[in-house]
Amino acid sequence: MADSKALTTRATDFSAWYNELIARAELADYSPVRGCMVIRPNGYAIWEQMQRALDQMFKDTGHQNAYFPLFIPQSFLSREAEHVEGFAPETAVVTHGGGKELEEPLVIRPTSETIIYAMYAKWIQSYRDLPLLINQWANVVRWEMRTRLFLRTTEFLWQEGHTAHATEAEAEEETRRMLGVYRTFMEEWMSMPVITGRKTDSERFAGALRTYSCEALMQDNKALQAGTSHNLGQNFSRAFEVTFQTASGDLDHVWNTSWGVSTRLVGALIMIHGDDAGLVCPPRLAQYQVVIVPIYRTDEERSAVLEASDRVRRELVSAGVRVHLDARDGMKPGAKYYEWEGRGVPLRLEVGPRDVAAGAVMLARRTGGKKEHLPLAGLPVRIIELMAQMQHDLLEASRARREAASIRNATKEQFLAHIEGPGGLVYAGFCGSGECEADIKERTKATIRVLPDEEFRSPEPPVVCMWCGRPSVAEAVWAKAY
Numbered sequence: 002m003a004d005s006k007a008l009t010t011r012a013t014d015f016s017a018w019y020n021e022l023i024a025r026a027e028l029a030d031y032s033p034v035r036g037c038m039v040i041r042p043n044g045y046a047i048w049e050q051m052q053r054a055l056d057q058m059f060k061d062t063g064h065q066n067a068y069f070p071l072f073i074p075q076s077f078l079s080r081e082a083e084h085v086e087g088f089a090p091e092t093a094v095v096t097h098g099g100g101k102e103l104e105e106p107l108v109i110r111p112t113s114e115t116i117i118y119a120m121y122a123k124w125i126q127s128y129r130d131l132p133l134l135i136n137q138w139a140n141v142v143r144w145e146m147r148t149r150l151f152l153r154t155t156e157f158l159w160q161e162g163h164t165a166h167a168t169e170a171e172a173e174e175e176t177r178r179m180l181g182v183y184r185t186f187m188e189e190w191m192s193m194p195v196i197t198g199r200k201t202d203s204e205r206f207a208g209a210l211r212t213y214s215c216e217a218l219m220q221d222n223k224a225l226q227a228g229t230s231h232n233l234g235q236n237f238s239r240a241f242e243v244t245f246q247t248a249s250g251d252l253d254h255v256w257n258t259s260w261g262v263s264t265r266l267v268g269a270l271i272m273i274h275g276d277d278a279g280l281v282c283p284p285r286l287a288q289y290q291v292v293i294v295p296i297y298r299t300d301e302e303r304s305a306v307l308e309a310s311d312r313v314r315r316e317l318v319s320a321g322v323r324v325h326l327d328a329r330d331g332m333k334p335g336a337k338y339y340e341w342e343g344r345g346v347p348l349r350l351e352v353g354p355r356d357v358a359a360g361a362v363m364l365a366r367r368t369g370g371k372k373e374h375l376p377l378a379g380l381p382v383r384i385i386e387l388m389a390q391m392q393h394d395l396l397e398a399s400r401a402r403r404e405a406a407s408i409r410n411a412t413k414e415q416f417l418a419h420i421e422g423p424g425g426l427v428y429a430g431f432c433g434s435g436e437c438e439a440d441i442k443e444r445t446k447a448t449i450r451v452l453p454d455e456e457f458r459s460p461e462p463p464v465v466c467m468w469c470g471r472p473s474v475a476e477a478v479w480a481k482a483y
């Protein structure tokens with residue numbers, strides 16, 4: 002059972018708060034292998050809800066799931082020059098199998114472009130085989146030096162979409178479409194507002210033409226890259242000879258995209274909504290959307306209250322609500338409230354003898370507000386309304402917090418004061434030079450999160466690079482990031 006000591010507050014030490022929240026809510030634990038994570042049932046349930054929603058969205062946009070092997074021949078990784086340079090330092094390599102040294106070492110996938118495109122070379126012959134739209138749910142391994150539960154672990158779970166197209170325009174359209182799918186998921190399911198845009202060359206995926214990203218601002222004013230979508234151009238199809246016969250009979254290389262989100266999203270969910278009492282889970286992703294706590298003293302009260310509670314439970318289940326009746330004996334209601342609060346359950350219904358007599362229940366919201374009596378008549382409809390409201394309010398509160406922590410058209414001095422002070426997002430002009438980026442990163446640890454899409458850009462486009470004063474080629478969003 003979770004301990005009863007209060008969490009370190011976010012204001013005191015955000016990082017300690019994060020770790021304690023995960024332990025308290027029993028979301029994950031450290032593994033015997035350094036840098037790896039055990040995802041406990043409460044944490045895995047959130048990931049499952051995420052998977053379910055995303056998987057449906059992928060299928061609705063025409064994708065199918067498949068599975069490719071965990072092991073990749075080491076030589077595959079070297080075929081695309083940038084790719085190997087980007088991933089070689091963090092690969093885990095298997096050199097022995099069955100007690101014998103392998104002829105060729107096997108890399109444990111850090112990402113699956115190489116193995117997947119080697120297969121696509123066999124499967125794609127003609128323009129009629131295109132587009133090929135495949136997603137895989139898998140684990141990957143990247144040998145990280147500094148790890149944090151959910152945010153950066155040596156092994157993590159994710160999905161990686163890999164598609165092949167006949168033209169560059171179709172690949173670009175797919176890349177943008179899937180970025181849009183991620184954005185919809187993050188806003189409508191996670192209640193997490195994101196800024197979309199393109200990455201600069203220094204932050205681009207190793208081997209991609211262009212990388213697009215969804216960026217969110219956490220409560221400690223650090224940004225988090227929540228999902229990426231890459232237009233790979235023909236880089237991998239040339240390396241793996243993925244060719245097809247065009248409608249006019251020529252031979253051409255396919256155009257690829259890849260896109261992914263990972264269990265990092267669970268970390269994002271914690272950091273964008275959590276409070277000093279623990280996790281706050283948006284209803285659409287909550288394992289339990291409603292918990293019912295029966296309150297009784299005598300045996301007589303107990304049977305009446307439990308019976309009424311179970312009736313409420315069954316009604317909510319039939320309305321499609323994920324509900325749990327906490328009928329544990331020998332545990333005080335207050336202790337149950339505390340536990341479910343820490344786990345982020347959106348709504349709690351308390352059922353006592355007086356409520357039963359009055360044909361009502363007592364409602365408490367995870368995100369505050371006064372407790373209120375709800376009549377049993379029409380309860381499921383009211384619960385569904387309350388959940389929709391909470392889903393919406395969490396999104397708007399996060400958006401308001403992000404905007405309050407953003408400054409626009411910043412000068413160098415304002416940038417430094419913001420980044421080294423309260424932190425948050427800085428919108429400013431950028432000359433396009435990698436030297437400016439590197440200089441800023443070295444001095445402040447801030448990076449360009451994205452060159453934002455039009456809807457996020459400032460009404461007045463910046464004229465000069467806020468760092469070097471040369472003409473600006475694009476507005477950029479800077480922040481310190483996870």
Ligand SMILES: [Zn+2]
Nearest residue numbers: 432437466469
């Ligand atoms: Zn510059």
